Amino acid sequence: MLSQKSRYALKALLELARNMDEPSIMIGDIAERQNIPRKFLEQILLELKHRGILHSRRGKHGGYAMLKDPAEVTFGAVVRIFDGPLAPLPCLSRTAYRRCDDCDSESSCDLRRVFSHVYHATMDVLDHTSLADAINGVEMPPIE
Known part of the structure; x- marks a missing residue:
């Protein structure tokens, strides 16, 4: 959240x-x-x-x-400044990776597989939406 x-x-x-x-x-x-x-x-x-x-x-x-052009400032960059990594599980984080304490195998973890899709969809939107996009009402493609 x-x-x-x-x-x-x-x-x-x-x-x-x-x-x-x-x-x-x-x-x-x-x-x-x-x-x-x-x-x-x-x-x-x-x-x-x-x-x-x-x-x-x-x-x-x-x-x-x-100071920066609004087209260069993404929602993802701003959220990371204040909220830290955006990954829903620590094993998915690129910047704060750690293996989950209760995980036997990341490759067979059903939670990791499902939340990986959530994470990548979220990252795609936040890292590709700039302040300028939001102001200009740029439509986001539907998530499949």
């Missing part, structure tokens, strides 16, 4: 991506427009800045703006 932090991060990024014509948007404006608690949003935006997705400006016209 998607964490609240990831949901807020995606909502904030979509707000910033929709308003690329503005030099920057103040945290309070993003929080109000997207109904996100300001203190929580501050932490999220700071993390996205440290990851090179956003940049910030100080002063009267300060705030946050996209």
Whole structure:
């Protein structure tokens, strides 16, 4: 399940991506427009800045703006920043792999086989859908 932090991060990024014509948007404006608690949003935006997705400006016209092109920022990348690996089982993770404690054989594990399909379908959608795709209403192909 998607964490609240990831949901807020995606909502904030979509707000910033929709308003690329503005030099920057103040945290309070993003929080109000997207109904996100300001203190929580501050932490999220700071993390996205440290990851090179956003940049910030100080002063009267300060705030946050996209550093990366919205077409280069995928939903999968953002979710991984805040939620870690997306694999439903540790034995499927590419970045945090570990064998399941109760597993005798990964090659014959029915759970692994079924959840592998879920994992790959999820990864395909999240890693191939950018902020720009979402803003532009790009239709996703049906999952078979």
